[in-house]
Amino acid sequence: MPVLHRYTNLAATIHLLQTRQITLLNPATWDDRNDAYFMAEYKRHKKAETVLALCFTAQNETYHHWRVFSHGTDGVRLEFNRDALTAGFKGQPDVRSGLMTYRTITDARRLKRIDVEELPFLKRAPYADEKEFRLVYVSATEAVEFKNYPIKLGWIRRITLSPWVPKALADSVKTSLRAIDGCTRLQVSQSTLVENEAWKSCTASVQL
Numbered sequence: 001m002p003v004l005h006r007y008t009n010l011a012a013t014i015h016l017l018q019t020r021q022i023t024l025l026n027p028a029t030w031d032d033r034n035d036a037y038f039m040a041e042y043k044r045h046k047k048a049e050t051v052l053a054l055c056f057t058a059q060n061e062t063y064h065h066w067r068v069f070s071h072g073t074d075g076v077r078l079e080f081n082r083d084a085l086t087a088g089f090k091g092q093p094d095v096r097s098g099l100m101t102y103r104t105i106t107d108a109r110r111l112k113r114i115d116v117e118e119l120p121f122l123k124r125a126p127y128a129d130e131k132e133f134r135l136v137y138v139s140a141t142e143a144v145e146f147k148n149y150p151i152k153l154g155w156i157r158r159i160t161l162s163p164w165v166p167k168a169l170a171d172s173v174k175t176s177l178r179a180i181d182g183c184t185r186l187q188v189s190q191s192t193l194v195e196n197e198a199w200k201s202c203t204a205s206v207q208l
Contacts, residue, residue, distance in 0.1 A: 002082040003157060004056040004133050007069035010173070013076045013159065017180045021148040024052035024095075024137045031068075034124060042119040043138075050144050052137040053120065056080070058099065059131040061193060066163060073169075075162035077191070082133075084155040089135065092149065096120070096136045102128040158187035163194040 016022060027039040043051040057065060066075060089095050101118070103111075104125040114122070120136045137147050159177060161170055167190075174188040 001157075002058070004058060004080045004082045004085060005061075005065070006054075006056050006078040006080065007065050008076055008078065009070065009072075010074040010076055013078065013177070014180070016078070016151070017153070017177065017183055017186075019148070020151055020153065022054065022151050024054045024135060024147045024149070026145050027051070027053045032123075032127070038119050038122060042116065045116045045119070046138060046140070048138050048140050050137070050139045050142055050147075051120070052144070052147050054135045056133040056135075057131050058082070058133055059129065061160075061191065062129070063193060064129070066191070066193060070162060071164075073162055073165050075164070077160040079157045079160070080155050081157055084152070088151060088155065089149070094137055094139055095149075096138070098134065100127075100130075100132040100134060153182055153186070156186070158189065161188065161190040163191040165190055 012023075027036055030036040030039075039051055039053065042048075059065070061077070065077075070076060086097055089097060096117075098121050100121050100123045102123055102125045107125075121134060123132065161173055165173065170190045174190075177188050178184055178186055
């Protein structure tokens with residue numbers, strides 16, 4: 001089953017679970033200024049009042065994703081059923097979705113023409129390992145800073161807590177998330193990326 005991961009924080013996760021809504025946000029403050037510029041140019045060329053976006057990854061768990069997008073003890077990774085998520089947005093006429101295309105500076109210099117609809121899904125090659133998937137909202141008339149869309153809890157396959165959550169606190173966080181209405185059977189675990197007992201046990205096989 002194809003999946004998409006959304007790296008976020010605990011507050012956003014609680015909001016999503018309680019309201020059954022996912023929120024697309026203004027990309028103007030993104031850390032990647034090249035990416036923010038492309039989104040601003042897309043908005044300008046489209047003569048749009050609003051362009052919002054939400055980013056996911058089709059990549060498996062990496063240290064990079066945790067460190068950059070969900071660093072700290074309140075980091076969370078939401079795993080979505082990709083088919084269910086994309087199907088849920090098909091009826092939204094103002095939302096486009098797709099995987100990013102990654103190009104080098106050399107590629108950019110050789111380009112003779114870029115279709116305006118490529119801009120929100122075009123990124124520099126050094127980011128290719130992110131395997132980013134993006135939802136993009138465009139409105140020619142409505143000026144807003146965010147947009148909420150309804151989701152179904154069944155779209156979420158599991159929730160993974162930050163590898164930096166102290167083990168003494170992780171169980172309480174899991175219990176709190178499952179206590180949210182409708183979330184009793186939610187799969188919640190903690191990432192073992194930075195400390196995995198099975199991996200550490202390999203040292204038992206050391207031979208001198």
